[in-house]
Amino acid sequence: MRLQAPRGTSDQLPDDQTYWDLVRGKAAQVASTFGYRRIETPMFESADLFERGVGSTTDIVEKETYTFEDRGGDMLTLRAEATAPVCRAYLQHGMHSLAQPVRMFYVCPVFRYERPQSGRYRQHTQFGIEVIGEADASIDCEVIEVGWRYLEAVGLSGLTLVINSIGDAECRPAYVELLKAHYSPHREEICEDCARRIDRNALRLLDCKNAQCQSFIEDAPASADNLCADCESHWEDLRRYLEETGIEYQIDHRLVRGLDYYTRTVFEISPPEEGRMVTIVGGGRYDGLIEQLGGRPTPGIGYGMGLERVIQNIQRQEVPTPADDRARVMVVHRGDAAKTAGVRIASQLRRDGIAATLAPPRGMRAQMRYAASSGATHAVIIGDDELAKDVATLRDLGASAQSEVPLAELASALLT
RNA sequence: GUGAGCGUGGCCAAGUGGCAAGGCGCCAGGUUGUGGCCCUGGAGAUCGGGGGUUCGAAUCCCCUCGCUCACCCCA
Numbered sequence: 348m349r350l351q352a353p354r355g356t357s358d359q360l361p362d363d364q365t366y367w368d369l370v371r372g373k374a375a376q377v378a379s380t381f382g383y384r385r386i387e388t389p390m391f392e393s394a395d396l397f398e399r400g401v402g403s404t405t406d407i408v409e410k411e412t413y414t415f416e417d418r419g420g421d422m423l424t425l426r427a428e429a430t431a432p433v434c435r436a437y438l439q440h441g442m443h444s445l446a447q448p449v450r451m452f453y454v455c456p457v458f459r460y461e462r463p464q465s466g467r468y469r470q471h472t473q474f475g476i477e478v479i480g481e482a483d484a485s486i487d488c489e490v491i492e493v494g495w496r497y498l499e500a501v502g503l504s505g506l507t508l509v510i511n512s513i514g515d516a517e518c519r520p521a522y523v524e525l526l527k528a529h530y531s532p533h534r535e536e537i538c539e540d541c542a543r544r545i546d547r548n549a550l551r552l553l554d555c556k557n558a559q560c561q562s563f564i565e566d567a568p569a570s571a572d573n574l575c576a577d578c579e580s581h582w583e584d585l586r587r588y589l590e591e592t593g594i595e596y597q598i599d600h601r602l603v604r605g606l607d608y609y610t611r612t613v614f615e616i617s618p619p620e621e622g623r624m625v626t627i628v629g630g631g632r633y634d635g636l637i638e639q640l641g642g643r644p645t646p647g648i649g650y651g652m653g654l655e656r657v658i659q660n661i662q663r664q665e666v667p668t669p670a671d672d673r674a675r676v677m678v679v680h681r682g683d684a685a686k687t688a689g690v691r692i693a694s695q696l697r698r699d700g701i702a703a704t705l706a707p708p709r710g711m712r713a714q715m716r717y718a719a720s721s722g723a724t725h726a727v728i729i730g731d732d733e734l735a736k737d738v739a740t741l742r743d744l745g746a747s748a749q750s751e752v753p754l755a756e757l758a759s760a761l762l763t
Numbered sequence: 764g765u766g767a768g769c770g771u772g773g774c775c776a777a778g779u780g781g782c783a784a785g786g787c788g789c790c791a792g793g794u795u796g797u798g799g800c801c802c803u804g805g806a807g808a809u810c811g812g813g814g815g816u817u818c819g820a821a822u823c824c825c826c827u828c829g830c831u832c833a834c835c836c837c838a
Contacts, residue, residue: 351830405836406835410764410836457838459837459838461835461836462764462765462834463830464834466837466838467836471838473838474838540835556834625837625838626838627838628838652838653837655838656838657838679798681796682796709790709791710791710792710796711796712797712798713791714797714798715797715799716797716799717798718797718798719798719799720798720799723798726797726798728796728797731796740797742797742798744799
């Protein structure tokens with residue numbers, strides 16, 4: 348095989364589109380039900396945006412971006428995540444002067460240079476939402492609910508919602524010190540990565556997967572137990588509101604997230620896979636991000652959802668996809684005059700709003716085969732007999748029944 | 764970045780040193796103008812690529828590329 352799609356990318360073939368239509372259509376539908384409006388930002392941004400927004404020491408920025416210099420000498424980065432670009436757009440277009448909060452959603456490709464594996468690609472598609480300009484916990488609850496209702500809407504079940512609060516600029520520093528103090532005496536007993544994390548990114552100590560570190564994680568102080576008064580009441584509010592939605596949640600003190608900008612609420616939604624649970628949705632509050640990007644202090648919260656993972660789970664759970672029961676017609680013809688008439692009839696059917704295709708110029712048997720394998724619901728058969736009478740033979744391929752229909756009545760016969 | 768498994772027509776796949784099976788799909792037929800089932804025929808292969816061993820390599824050895832899975836990280 349000489350030419351193929353670049354590593355970690357894939358083609359979304361015609362046969363795959365049933366899923367993509369479902370997954371994209373429901374995204375727009377559910378998001379707009381909650382009052383979110385679509386935003387689309389460029390596929391690439393100034394490299395600077397992701398460094399400042401996502402955090403220059405995160406893995407994403409450190410080793411996973413597609414960064415390049417364009418012909419004019421600017422350093423650009425393919426969209427490595429969508430929150431920072433949306434915040435950039437919020438600032439650039441003065442959305443702070445709109446009624447707050449501003450609710451937006453997007454479905455867009457995201458690029459990260461990673462080693463591909465199941466559910467992880469170098470180009471993947473995210474359905475995400477962002478609410479900017481309101482810090483109240485009811486918004487946190489709403490954002491979580493959008494993600495949850497969406498996954499319900501596409502037909503997934505058995506999902507798990509996990510939440511946590513990691514505090515804010517007020518209380519997190521003290522908590523991080525507490526964590527470091529918990530770990531420092533054990534530097535020799537934990538894994539190498541964790542030893543490094545103590546100084547570099549202490550929060551990440553909590554999601555280490557190594558066996559030797561598990562007992563330290565168990566005994567570690569929890570961020571949610573060490574919140575300042577404001578964060579504490581925000582955390583309580585969130586849980587109270589969540590109860591009102593009827594969505595079940597678990598609190599996981601080990602849930603921290605990989606992007607630097609998160610504050611207070613963080614959450615994930617995962618499918619019911621035994622063994623490894625690959626997160627479908629990950630999100631959280633980012634009250635410091637807008638300011639980090641040069642705006643006035645403005646709260647925000649959102650999530651990102653991997654649509655390839657959603658589709659993977661739809662397939663695993665064998666969720667039925669909606670069938671398209673509209674008529675699709677194959678115009679089958681015999682003889683030159685009939686072929687010419689077929690061109691005319693197919694054209695007219697389309698103008699009448701019916702999907703119609705002219706069968707390829709082969710024997711009738713082959714044309715009928717083509718009709719069947721193309722998924723056509725009906726064959727409109729034209730030959731000299733029909734031409735003479737100004738009718739067509741309309742064959743219902745599902746029912747294997749046919750009758751002659753005057754050409755003028757074809758469309759109405761197909762629309763009933 | 765680390766580790767493991769795997770690369771044979773479009774897809775699935777047999778073949779483990781001696782003429783590259785088979786199935787699906789595709790194309791054409793099975794006497795008058797009709798799909799799905801059945802039957803017949805046909806097209807389609809640098810056996811991922813390069814090098815080596817050998818009289819002879821899809822098969823053994825080396826290198827390389829790719830795919831998949833796991834770690835890491837993340838959606």
